[in-house]
């Protein structure tokens with residue numbers, strides 16, 4: 001799958017098959033995170049891979065918007081330094097690279113940002129200097145996902161030269 005195809009077909013899933021994701025795919029996902037660009041190449045992030053079902057349940061309990069992560073095969077907590085003005089953007093980029101890398105191997109994913117910081121520090125040892133900014137849950141799809149993308153048309157979200165100018169002329 002090339003990058004364009006990965007972007008075109010990737011959907012976010014809350015439901016995952018029970019099939020285990022192979023360790024080499026998990027490593028490839030972490031490697032994608034490591035290789036992602038960050039502001040001034042500061043690489044302030046740290047990534048915690050969670051695969052023990054007990055810990056996935058803890059992750060779910062420590063979330064306000066990601067209870068579905070209890071059913072993921074594994075998850076990655078993206079920790080970033082909140083003193084960097086661009087830290088959330090960096091987290092998003094790492095998440096996207098991890099998600100597309102997993103999808104290249106047929107592994108789907110979804111992220112959440114509703115995270116209880118105090119509980120995450122207690123349960124996963126995240127230091128005070130970092131925030132748990134994004135959690136991405138991964139697993140093989142439980143059903144076929146292709147072909148359900150619900151997005152606004154290009155004419156509504158993109159313009160040419162000046163905000164509001166149609167892109168038709170492109």
Ligand SMILES: Cc1cc2nc3c(=O)[nH]c(=O)nc-3n(C[C@H](O)[C@H](O)[C@H](O)COP(=O)(O)O)c2cc1C
Nearest residue numbers: 010011012013065066110111112113114148149150
């Ligand atoms: C910045 C961001 C924050 C998100 N936060 C949550 C979240 O807290 N909980 C959740 O279940 N999904 C979350 N999502 C997933 C979105 O709801 C999902 O990407 C969107 O509905 C499109 O899904 P689709 O690709 O399957 O159409 C988030 C996605 C992004 C990009």
